[in-house]
Amino acid sequence: MPQKIINGATLDVNDEGYLTNHAQWTRPIAAALAQELGITLADAHWKVIEFIDKDFKEKGVVPGMRRMNKIGGIPTKDLYALFPDGPIKKAAKTAGYPKPASCV
Amino acid sequence: MSDHPDKIKKVSIIVSRGSLEGVYPGLIMANGARMEGIDDSLFFTFLGLYAVLKKYMGHIKIATVGNTAMRVPDAKGFPLPTFLGALPGMSAFATAMMNKEMAKLNIPPIPEFVEMIHDTGGKLYACKATVDMFHLTKEDFCPQIERVLTVGEFYVLSAGGQIIFT
Numbered sequence: 032m033p034q035k036i037i038n039g040a041t042l043d044v045n046d047e048g049y050l051t052n053h054a055q056w057t058r059p060i061a062a063a064l065a066q067e068l069g070i071t072l073a074d075a076h077w078k079v080i081e082f083i084d085k086d087f088k089e090k091g092v093v094p095g096m097r098r099m100n101k102i103g104g105i106p107t108k109d110l111y112a113l114f115p116d117g118p119i120k121k122a123a124k125t126a127g128y129p130k131p132a133s134c135v
Numbered sequence: 136m137s138d139h140p141d142k143i144k145k146v147s148i149i150v151s152r153g154s155l156e157g158v159y160p161g162l163i164m165a166n167g168a169r170m171e172g173i174d175d176s177l178f179f180t181f182l183g184l185y186a187v188l189k190k191y192m193g194h195i196k197i198a199t200v201g202n203t204a205m206r207v208p209d210a211k212g213f214p215l216p217t218f219l220g221a222l223p224g225m226s227a228f229a230t231a232m233m234n235k236e237m238a239k240l241n242i243p244p245i246p247e248f249v250e251m252i253h254d255t256g257g258k259l260y261a262c263k264a265t266v267d268m269f270h271l272t273k274e275d276f277c278p279q280i281e282r283v284l285t286v287g288e289f290y291v292l293s294a295g296g297q298i299i300f301t
Contacts, residue, residue, distance in 0.1 A: 095241045096166070096170070096241075096251060096255075097241040097242075097243050097247075097251070098241055100251075106254065107251050107254035107255055108254045111169070111254070111255055111256060115172075116172030117170060117171055117172040118170070119170060120170070120171075133240070133241070134163060134167055135163060135166060135167070135240065135241060135242050135243075
């Protein structure tokens with residue numbers, strides 16, 4: 032299994048760079064992962080990450096767009112502005128969760 | 136993933152059918168494209184136009200007559216005989232069943248889905264030939280429709296991308 036080093040911590044990741052062990056995830060690591068995607072995390076990003084975190088712990092999957100809208104209260108437009116070009120994938124990666132496996 | 140040289144960058148999706156099973160695939164592919172960072176346009180033509188007509192977009196149904204793939208009570212059930220499919224309320228019933236399954240997967244109803252795709256940055260267009268044929272005006276369309284296009288304009292707009300017909 033590939034690994035990568037961020038802030039001196041060794042992380043287990045898959046071939047696409049998604050963390051495979053969420054226990055290794057920390058907020059500074061999230062910031063570094065986002066930076067790799069060209070994103071500087073602000074409060075609005077954290078709101079998304081925190082919702083994914085909460086929802087994943089509840090449901091065991093990364094929430095889709097509609098759940099982000101309806102349950103998380105995050106409008107589609109905002110999500111695309113915060114994490115451009117593939118918002119759920121990028122947000123899930125930053126939050127230390129797997130690549131979303133849903134079509135919608 | 137993101138750096139693959141052959142990555143699709145742009146798609147134009149044509150929605151030509153007006154039944155539930157005719158409209159959803161195009162919408163799912165359009166939304167899915169944006170989720171992958173692919174630019175997209177949706178072009179609604181012929182009966183597919185009903186998916187973006189304010190008055191009708193919320194009432195799109197599954198065809199239970201002449202639909203040989205139709206099974207009851209669920210997707211692995213028995214083939215639905217055409218004469219039963221013709222019973223009043225059959226189409227509404229089948230539509231309600233499918234909507235329930237889709238809601239479980241968090242697939243939005245058509246009006247909400249159209250709005251969502253628009254919010255993702257997807258562009259929606261209506262086909263001029265159909266608009267003329269159906270005597271439609273701007274007021275008939277949902278606000279997410281960018282404008283009416285001729286086929287020629289559609290090809291210009293699709294340059295450099297993939298065209299998907301549904």
